[in-house]
Amino acid sequence: MFxxxxxxxxxxxxxxxxxxxRMHAQEMxxxxxxxNDLTGNPFLEQLLNEQAEGEQSALLxxxxxxxxxxxxxxxxxxxxxxxLPFLTRAExxxxxxxxxxxxxxxxxxxxxxxxxxxxAGDADRIALLHLCTRLRExxxxxxxxxxxxxxxxxxxDEPRAGFLDGRYPGSRLRLQQRLRAQxxxxxxxxxxxxxxxxxxxxxxxxxxxxxxxxxxxxxxPLRRAVLGDFAIxxxxxxxxxxxxxxxxxxxxxRVGRAPDLLSPYSSATEGFGASGAAxxxxxxxxxxxxxxxxxxRDASIDSETGTAGAFSIDGLHRSESEQARRGSVDEQMAGxxxxxxxxxxxxxxxxxxxxxxxxxSVPSEPRTPFGFRGDEAWVLGADAAWNGDRxxxxxxxxxxxxxxxxxxxxxxxxxxxxxxxxxxxxxxxxRFVSLQGAAFGERDGVQNEExxxxxxxxxxxxxxxxxxxxxxxxxxxxxxxxxxxxSGVEGMCAAEFTIARGTVLRLRAGHVRKDQTVAAVDDLxxxxxxxxxxxxxxxxxxxxxxxxxxxxxxxxxxxxxTTWEAFLAPGDGMLLSADLRVKPHRTLSxxxxxxxxxxxxxxxxxxxxxxxxxxxxxxxxxxxDGLRAYLLAQWEPLPRIVLGLRYALTVQDGVRSMSSGxxxxxxxxxxxxxxxxxxxx
Numbered sequence: 106m107f108x109x110x111x112x113x114x115x116x117x118x119x120x121x122x123x124x125x126x127r128m129h130a131q132e133m134x135x136x137x138x139x140x141n142d143l144t145g146n147p148f149l150e151q152l153l154n155e156q157a158e159g160e161q162s163a164l165l166x167x168x169x170x171x172x173x174x175x176x177x178x179x180x181x182x183x184x185x186x187x188x189l190p191f192l193t194r195a196e197x198x199x200x201x202x203x204x205x206x207x208x209x210x211x212x213x214x215x216x217x218x219x220x221x222x223x224x225a226g227d228a229d230r231i232a233l234l235h236l237c238t239r240l241r242e243x244x245x246x247x248x249x250x251x252x253x254x255x256x257x258x259x260x261x262d263e264p265r266a267g268f269l270d271g272r273y274p275g276s277r278l279r280l281q282q283r284l285r286a287q288x289x290x291x292x293x294x295x296x297x298x299x300x301x302x303x304x305x306x307x308x309x310x311x312x313x314x315x316x317x318x319x320x321x322x323x324x325x326p327l328r329r330a331v332l333g334d335f336a337i338x339x340x341x342x343x344x345x346x347x348x349x350x351x352x353x354x355x356x357x358x359r360v361g362r363a364p365d366l367l368s369p370y371s372s373a374t375e376g377f378g379a380s381g382a383a384x385x386x387x388x389x390x391x392x393x394x395x396x397x398x399x400x401x402r403d404a405s406i407d408s409e410t411g412t413a414g415a416f417s418i419d420g421l422h423r424s425e426s427e428q429a430r431r432g433s434v435d436e437q438m439a440g441x442x443x444x445x446x447x448x449x450x451x452x453x454x455x456x457x458x459x460x461x462x463x464x465x466s467v468p469s470e471p472r473t474p475f476g477f478r479g480d481e482a483w484v485l486g487a488d489a490a491w492n493g494d495r496x497x498x499x500x501x502x503x504x505x506x507x508x509x510x511x512x513x514x515x516x517x518x519x520x521x522x523x524x525x526x527x528x529x530x531x532x533x534x535x536r537f538v539s540l541q542g543a544a545f546g547e548r549d550g551v552q553n554e555e556x557x558x559x560x561x562x563x564x565x566x567x568x569x570x571x572x573x574x575x576x577x578x579x580x581x582x583x584x585x586x587x588x589x590x591x592s593g594v595e596g597m598c599a600a601e602f603t604i605a606r607g608t609v610l611r612l613r614a615g616h617v618r619k620d621q622t623v624a625a626v627d628d629l630x631x632x633x634x635x636x637x638x639x640x641x642x643x644x645x646x647x648x649x650x651x652x653x654x655x656x657x658x659x660x661x662x663x664x665x666x667t668t669w670e671a672f673l674a675p676g677d678g679m680l681l682s683a684d685l686r687v688k689p690h691r692t693l694s695x696x697x698x699x700x701x702x703x704x705x706x707x708x709x710x711x712x713x714x715x716x717x718x719x720x721x722x723x724x725x726x727x728x729x730d731g732l733r734a735y736l737l738a739q740w741e742p743l744p745r746i747v748l749g750l751r752y753a754l755t756v757q758d759g760v761r762s763m764s765s766g767x768x769x770x771x772x773x774x775x776x777x778x779x780x781x782x783x784x785x786x
Contacts, residue, residue, distance in 0.1 A: 143168060143236065143719075144686070144696055144739060147611075147649070148229035150714045152190055153722050154354055162374040163336070164190070165720050171237035173253060173785070174287070178204035178220070179241035183453070183492075187363040191233045194361065194497040195519045199223045204240055213240055225564055226603070250288045253785045257281040257718060260306070262776040267767030273307030273423045280304045280311060281373055294324045299371040307423030314420055318369040328385040328392070331369050336378045337396060338364035339442040340488030341513050342544035343503040343551055344459040353595065357560030357572040358517055358527040360545060361490075361499045366394045366442060375420025376403070379438060395441035401432025404467070412470035424767065435466035438541070444488075452493035459486040459503075463540055473585045475535045475553055482506050484539045495519040503542070509534035511551055513544050515558075527560040527574075535582040547578045547593065555579050568603030586622055589636055593619035611647040616640075625672040638670040655688035667709050678704030680711045680727065692741040700733040718749035718781035731757040745785040753777050
């Protein structure tokens with residue numbers, strides 16, 4: 106416990122720094138829109154927290170694209186502005202209207218202030234808006250060409266067991282190289298290309314993962330054509346959703362999906378997206394996309410039956426068994442989407458249809474009760490959305506090759522300038538199979554779930570924001586982990602108070618009640634697998650202050666308690682952390698965090714997002730007693746040249762080893778270094 110005590114003392118010192126008179130004597134911070142990167146933006150952390158693990162890198166990749174090519178608000182389509190994940194549909198419409206108004210031509214500074222006012226002084230979202238958009242493209246500026254290089258190296262400072270005994274034959278380095286090029290005018294036809302190669306620790310080949318594309322866009326009716334890797338999104342995700350999607354989180358009323366239809370894909374996340382050729386055509390009132398994809402999927406093949414189990418998406422090819430399943434199943438996929446938009450009932454009505462079919466070289470026979478079986482699958486869907494000034498309605502229904510349906514319907518409404526609400530109803534049949542779908546829900550995938558979600562956002566006073574939501578859901582049939590129908594309820598309330606200019610207090614309380622199978626022993630000493638109810642409550646408090654010179658301090662405390670209605674003992678966990686970001690020079694930014702944590706068990710574990718080099722964020726799980734610290738440096742020695750260096754360290758109290766199996770680490774500490782170069786010409 107000595108390390109925990111030391112950590113707590115350090116955190117109290119950080120709290121003193123945060124609240125010291127000297128800090129407050131400085132001039133208060135201007136809104137975070139003066140930032141020149143995404144490092145430390147709390148709203149971005151919240152957005153990433155709403156994504157599934159494989160979707161976080163896709164979201165960061167999109168932000169990279171917006172940073173490189175800010176969206177021109179005056180000329181962009183409404184669908185493109187709505188796709189910005191930090192705007193609601195109503196906010197996107199108002200932002201676009203201001204950017205297209207004549208005032209933006211006469212007085213651009215006033216237009217920018219009016220656009221900022223749409224976000225009601227939310228400095229973190231305003232910062233993202235300023236980074237990812239611009240008012241308009243300068244008509245006399247030609248971009249010519251842009252080339253962007255990213256080179257990343259990561260390695261842990263202690264070897265895992267698999268490297269010591271030869272189970273992982275490759276080096277301990279994680280390497281990634283990505284090159285992007287863009288040719289064309291800022292507001293006109295463009296040619297884009299990218300190539301990415303990556304090697305995970307333990308893999309032999311430097312090009313174990315290879316991704317890339319060539320894309321042409323904005324040539325007459327051709328919105329985009331892609332040859333290589335791409336992602337398809339349409340409707341609300343019942344048929345297509347191969348990129349990031351918003352889910353339950355801190356922004357209670359931003360729940361409807363805003364599809365891009367077709368977007369190139371060069372992420373290091375393996376197992377997502379498609380690979381082949383795709384074309385999107387469109388005009389003011391019509392969009393159509395068709396595609397064909399063929400790629401190898403990782404799966405274990407049963408030597409007796411010749412069938413494949415569930416597809417693996419971790420992309421790891423280290424051990425012999427992992428190498429054997431690499432690309433063992435050939436996947437061919439084709440499909441498309443057609444949609445139209447028409448003015449109706451004082452708003453814009455969009456209607457679309459989607460179709461997707463897939464064929465595999467090896468039939469599947471998974472262990473999950475309602476997983477995909479066979480070698481062919483298809484799904485058809487129809488979606489509709491109506492967007493007005495203060496009300497948005499959306500929904501989608503789909504029919505699978507298993508001859509069962511799924512549907513989702515919802516609304517986002519601005520009831521008053523200070524009150525907004527959202528509602529989603531969903532029902533996914535247990536035998537519904539959509540291999541490329543990922544709609545709103547409690548679990549990944551679109552299957553065996555029904556539920557109702559309601560969210561509320563309040564602005565009761567200047568500088569006060571409240572988000573609250575509740576989701577009631579049920580799994581009508583058994584799942585892989587629970588052998589009977591089960592249900593759950595989840596809710597959260599988050600409040601933010603601007604105490605003074607640059608000083609913000611955030612409070613959050615959450616509660617989850619869910620049925621779960623547990624391992625227990627009955628009165629006769631027999632091992633049993635009963636179902637009981639798991640209850641978890643958590644509270645979090647966070648205080649942040651930012652000075653005008655860019656110095657920012659943040660202190661967080663979090664407590665979680667887990668109890669069971671039967672069989673298992675309760676447990677709790679606590680976390681204290683302090684962040685400090687300083688900018689000793691306009692070209693140098695330093696961000697550090699120290700976290701002390703303690704939990705009774707793994708079931709009482711806590712999670713915390715951490716910033717890494719650009720394009721990487723980690724959702725770190727913490728359990729037991731320990732300390733977690735990292736320091737990140739971002740240096741821009743020359744314009745458009747950025748070097749990132751990070752070292753993270755975990756020290757656990759009272760343990761002789763960490764992890765298990767081939768990933769076991771001898772000792773009570775593990776560190777990791779990240780080094781990255783970003784260059785743009």
